[in-house]
Amino acid sequence: MTDNSSSVFDLAPLAAASHGGNNDPRLPKPRYVGCPQNASRMPYTKYIAYDKQVPFEYPQRTWPDKKLQRAPRWCSVDLRDGNQSLVNPMDSERKLRFWNLLVSMGYKEIEVGFPSASETDYDFIRMLIERELIPDDVTIAVLTQAREHLIRKTYEALRGCKRAIVHFYNSTSVLQREVVFRKGKDGIKQLAVDAAKLCKELEAEELAGAGRGIDISYEYSPESFTGTEPAYALEVCDAVTDIIQPTPEHPMIINIPATVEMTTPNVFADQIEFLDQNLARRDSIVLSLHPHNDEGMAVAATELALLAGADRVEGCLFGNGERTGNVDLCTVGLNLLVQGIDPQIDFSNLHEVRKVVEYCNQIRLSERHPYIGNFVFTAFSGSHQDAIKKGMEARELAAAQQNADLDSFLWQVPYLPIDPKDVGGTYEAVIRVNSQSGKGGMAYLLKVNHNLDLPKRLQVEFDKVVQRYADETKREVKDEDIWRLFKDEYLPAEEAGKHAALADTDTAAGAGEGAPLGVNGQRLEQWGRYRLLGANIMSDESGSDTVIKVKIQDNGASAAGAAGAATGSAGSVRTGAKDPVVRTLSGVGNGPIAAFVNAISVLGVTVSVLDYAEHALSAGGDAVAASYVECQVGDEPETQIIWGVGIDSSITTSSLKAILSAVNRTLR
Incomplete structure (x- = not known):
């Protein structure tokens, strides 16, 4: 270790004296109702606040006054960062299926692998090039560490490619400088500079040897940026761009990885604005983000960093990636959509996207995953159901009054920030009934699925029947249960089966022809004097x-x-x-x-x-x-x-x- 490096473990006494973060005399007294919370037995003295690890202040920030106005440049890293995080990395068939999905959705930059570290990645990249599977408007990116033999192998993998991004990186954080590389700031910066020089040399050799050569762009990442002093990260990035010499016509990418999420999104945004305002050759740089989700704030960090001046976002579909994952490109993109901003990516068949991603990654998505989970458009609460029902009706009425197409008419429905149809969904699962639901949910299902528009007082009466059933069964009451309960309560069996609009017959062997069924499939008893x-x-x-x-x-x-x-x-x-x-x-x-x-x-x-x-x-x-x-x-x-x-x-x-x-x- 060099003389100008400091031990991160010198912070241990400061951490031990933190008293759980409650030792700032400027803090107001806690406010609460009832009894105070007790101190926990969690080992908080093992940890230290981010501002003690990476001191940084940026009071001249302007990003809080800005608004998102356009989509960033997107880059999917599913085939590289996402793939390397899987228990069973994708084989060639799964990789190709994922590649085709990304292309069909409209991604123009796709990081396809780490060819110098994985023979599977190398072979996949060669297949894409040799079979001419890369559309003219799509640019592949390949990742390499800032090490000579790995960089050379990377260029070898790109032979014959029309256009590519060579993405090289080295870690710059205080912790990794000290405990991993045992180098000081100058030594770490030299690694990045030497890698940039080698890249330019290999580019020149490729150009000389192949005549036309590859249209190569460059991307550099100061890995573990969140653990790096921003001023030092700026110094390293400027040293790299000094070698690459990007121009406004042929820019390079400076990619800022929150390799480990260590602080709140507002601090990350401050750091991005600092770089945006101070990078040399800023007009020749695409400032990119690569957020991870260790603290669960990757989407928020991305959106605030875009306000702070970032141009580009790297991430994975549905947030796959190392540990807690990369930022979810689908969530960020659809967040833009619901603000009236074109995401420039096609999410209209998100359920099919989910099927492909789950198949390729061999990981199931959460039931609550934003925009695509099985429950994200579902309301069980009675008051929520009532509000959704009224919102749907009000929107339909307003569209009719304005003689507007309902599918493209302004979406304003309580509890539903997006129209499920816009991502390939339906309204069938919007309202689901359990013992916590009210009359609104039941009435909505009867109206949408069976065209029965019950008067309010009838809704109240029938809701008691549904709730009694929910309490007895202690499970979700499905639409078919509600329908059969309704027929059994109000319509004699012969009447329930008479009309096609009401028929619900059993075709099993031995069933009476056209005989309607009751709750749980049993035959409705004849009733009615x-x-x-x-x-x-x-x-x-x-x-x-x-x-x-x-x-x-x-x-x-x-x-x-x-x-x-x-x-x-x-x-x-x-x-x-x-x-x-x-x-x-x-x-x-x-x-x-x-x-x-x-x-x-x-x-x-x-x-x-x-x-x-x-x-x-x-x-x-x-x-x-x-x-x-x-x-x-x-x-x-x-x-x-x-x-x-x-x-x-x-x-x-x-x-x-x-x-x-x-x-x-x-x-x-």
């Missing part, structure tokens, strides 16, 4: 009232009561009788509903209609309508307020069925 068989509606002689004549099947009357059927007498009642009785009833009222209520009163049923709603379920020749009727059934003190639902091709008949649905539910 009264069933409407037909209705004839006309006006009376004065034209002021409606006369109705209906046929109703009574599944609860005994055969002895049949004699009274013709006269409308209720006869004796015996629920559960084997032989149903068909009754013909008549009534008069100021409309079909009032006339029907009067007609069924002879059955001993007292009904008052409190609320009514209806809408079409489908259009065309097979149009079906749904009616929802809130009824007060029975006499005081045993009266019930209850909803009924009816489905029929006739809107009038559907309303009559809805009234019978309510009556039947009181008798069930």
